[in-house]
Amino acid sequence: MKLHSKAILIVAALALSACANGGRFGAANGGGADGAAGAASDPRSPAYFQQTIGDRVHFAVDQHTLTPEAIAILDKQADWLLKNPEFTAIVEGHADEQGTAAYNLALSGRRANAVIEYLVSRGVSPARLRPLPLGKERPIALCSREECYAQNRRAVTVIQAGGLS
């Protein structure tokens, strides 16, 4: 048993170092919250998109309809994407923990799709956008109260340099 827990520690340490190097898409790094490329002062950088434009919109319980606040952010996201055609984006959908896993995965996909449909309606090519439903796998706020759930019911537009693989 001792040997075994040591092995787990080593695996955990490797996992941590992998995180520090930046995970692939949002799947491994927890919602595109950290490390968008470039200087935030450069309006053409993904960091600017993330910090100044705003990379995420939030949803009401069980909903995938866009609120007026969400639409205001998505208008700015669309403008940025139209001005910076060399970038593509993965749109992550997320749900809070109040729901069963498979249903919440589908619900998070619906949220990602609502964002994509809106961006496309503003002229962004659908070929530049891809949904990534993450269900309740990657909460950004960890408490089990509505204040955290509200932050977790989100769609995050993660800017990618180059194509969508």
Add this chain to the structure above:
Amino acid sequence: MRLFTALAIVLGVLMAAFAALAQGAGPLRIEITEGVIEPLPLALPDFIAENAAAEQYAQSISQVIGSDLTGTGLFREIPQKSFISTPTSFSNAVQFADWKAINAQGLVKGAVSLDADGRLVVKFRLFDVFAQAELGQGQKFTGAPASWRRMAHKVADAVYSRITGEGGYFDSRVVFVAETGQKGQRRKRLAIMDYDGANLQFLTDDSTIVLAPRISADGKRILYTSYESGFPKVYVLDIAAARKQALAIEAEALSFAPRFGPDGETVVLSLQQGANTDLYRTTVSGGTLQRLTSAPSIETAPSFSPDGRRIVFVSDRSGTPQLYIMDANGGEARRISFGKGRYGSPVWSPRGDLIAFAKQANGRFHIGVMRTDGSEERLLTASFLDEGPTWSPNGRVIMFTRESKGAQGVRALYSVDITGRNLRRVPTETGASDAAWSPLLP
């Protein structure tokens, strides 16, 4: 497993005579449906080591049998220190008075030996103390010494079966997701273990998110969802060959929530296209994709009936997630959940009579069961978050995921009887979720 042959043997004329006596169905009988409150007292003396090489196994085998049987909540093991005598030979006549005096109703007598080929031989006899008769015949299992736990489980299954009249469930495995790390960054690995947590084996590393593994009826293959391509996609894993392969579905498709049909070849799963998630069926070996639902709502979490003719699933076509049943080839779906609340993760019982599900109501989660027409809903558990039920091979026990509340929340596996009694934590070294219970092993 062909090493592992089980055969019943008649242990001489004398015992056959005892067996005949026992056919009069004595008091050693548990009717599970009546709901057992008082566990049946059982004497489980350590198995006799018939040669020195078998000594290291004898006590361990007895302990596993005891843990299997008392773990059901239907039996109580009488402490060995209160025994008046202990069996010294497998074939000697039982001193029933000694066992009656300590109020044992059942006695399991067993012996272990290593044969000339180095194989472990485990045999047992079950006695009804009050009727002073043997219940059933002596039985013997032979296998590799490394399989000693399986042989113990097989003995326990046979004892359970003879006393309850139900199939057993101890010689079975559970595939699940082993979890480490913090709630927002959980690292997940597919893992498989015996139903009691022993013999843990990891099947994938933790480099990507894996979800909801499901095991085939023959116990050889696992369907699961992985993000290894960066997006959710259904894979099939051959356990023995440790080989995985994405199901042949168009590369861009987002697929999840797969489940095997009873043939181990048919697969039903969810595909998300645009805003819509629908159910499709295909085969493991890349058959054509057949669309089963086409509503604009979410259709997911499908599970086949044991005869493969119907599918129970979740849909929010009514506005909230509810349970529906349709033909396995699609068509009209009939809603079966009507209670107050939201329903999810339905699973058809292996006996075909019940659907287990998770239900969310008034800020709590429950594991429950209902008949396949939606009647007789019963909630078995209540907690902050219970979900993901899976059935024991005999349809008597449900294993599920329970998550604790808050930022330090962890997931663990629990089991509960379909009577709602005997809630137990399933031992795992790490966090654990999404269990799928295999059928009884061959």
